[in-house]
Amino acid sequence: MFRLPYNKFQKAVEIITLVLILCQIVYCAVFYPQLPSKIPTHFNFAGEIDGWGGKSSILVLLAATIGLYIMLTVTLFFPRLWNVPVKITDQNRGVVFKYVINMVLWDKLLIVGCFFYMTYCSVSSVAMGWWFTPFLLISVLGVTFYYTIKLFLIR
Numbered sequence: 001m002f003r004l005p006y007n008k009f010q011k012a013v014e015i016i017t018l019v020l021i022l023c024q025i026v027y028c029a030v031f032y033p034q035l036p037s038k039i040p041t042h043f044n045f046a047g048e049i050d051g052w053g054g055k056s057s058i059l060v061l062l063a064a065t066i067g068l069y070i071m072l073t074v075t076l077f078f079p080r081l082w083n084v085p086v087k088i089t090d091q092n093r094g095v096v097f098k099y100v101i102n103m104v105l106w107d108k109l110l111i112v113g114c115f116f117y118m119t120y121c122s123v124s125s126v127a128m129g130w131w132f133t134p135f136l137l138i139s140v141l142g143v144t145f146y147y148t149i150k151l152f153l154i155r
Contacts, residue, residue: 006101013105017112021069024116028062031123040122047128058122065115072108076101086154095154103147110139 006014035055042051075082079097088096114136121128 007098010101010105013109017069017105017109020109020112020116021065024062024065024112024119027116027119027123028058032058035123036125040125043118043121043128043132045133046130047132049125049127058119061115061119061122065112065119068111068115069108072104072111076104085148085152092154096151099147099150103143106143107140110136110143 032055035058037055038052039055039058040049040051041053041057042049044050079100082100084096084100086092086096114132117132118128120126
């Protein structure tokens, strides 16, 4: 296990992600006392509210956000366990690590941002909109496919 050094861009993406998590925590803390006893807990594919639960369910969303962030962050500490489509050599190690770190950082940012939006929609009792699920899938999978293709093209 070792810590890979971040470049300035990677540090910026990590900081933005952490700020979003802090904003979600503050948002939940500020609005929790004012929440009604039942809040939206599930949205269908069209983004419409189709499930309700107790107000403490907002804490589950917050815990899921933090849990996903931690799990994705921990993966960066174990580069030897990464499953990449190319053999890592001394010549390509820097580029492979850069691509994988960028992919994980972008995915963390997108996931945390989407979970913050889900929290906002639950607290505000508003529909997420039809565009949310396609955006989440296309953005996270798009980042993953983009960096996977870049890894395949390494020579």
